[in-house]
Amino acid sequence: MSRRLISTGSPLEKTVGYSRAVIDGDFAFVAGTTGYDYTTMTMPADVTSQSRNCFKTIEAALKEGGFEMADIVRATYYVTDASYIDAHFAVCGEVLGDIRPAATLLVVSALAKPEMKVEIEVTAKRRSV
Template sequence: MELKRTNYSSGAPLEEKVGYSRMVKVGPFIYIGGTTSVQPDGSIYGEGSAYEQTKYVLEKHVELLEKAGSKKEEVIKVKVYATDMKFVPDIAKAYSEIFKEVKPLCTVVGTPMLNRPTQLVEIEMDAVIGAIAE
């Protein structure tokens, strides 16, 4: 069975230069790649705040899902990379504000660094259109 694949770009210059998509939809399956709180002008949103960065990225992901015909209720997995595990309470607070009722899988992984020292979290997300919990 063949499934239609659609690549989505966020417009970041590196996407074209390096050759990656921000989000890929294959049939009903949606995969959003690692995203940080870099704003369109290149600055970091919520610099110094894991809560603000997490909330910003999760809201960005929900907007991307909507472009692909999905919604937050169809998210099945979220993976957060944090540069310090002391940020977990702040990450959890932002996460719960968006996903408390949805309850997707969630993993937080500690990593020594991201692309820039001011980036505290990077988030990946998977969703399946039609996968709404009962």
């Protein structure tokens, strides 16, 4: 299977030179994904909505590459304030509670834009059938 690039269509992907996801064989590598809502083209103010949007974008990229959320084996979470952890983890539990990938959370001083509070990066491996 060849390497395949997945895009959200964001002009930033071409400008910066990255893909939302790269599919390589049985692996999917999804780039750091923020809480931007591509339906409304807005960034919600609250952490819960941003976290949900991250997972929505990740799920779309995985599906386009032929993967499911259940294929996620690793997740890295970035939040810009420790006070966001509980709200973020509540969404993680809703989405990944049965999947339970290896995961790391980091509290960072900032993301690319001040309104960004959460970023999620995942790796998925296609399950054997």
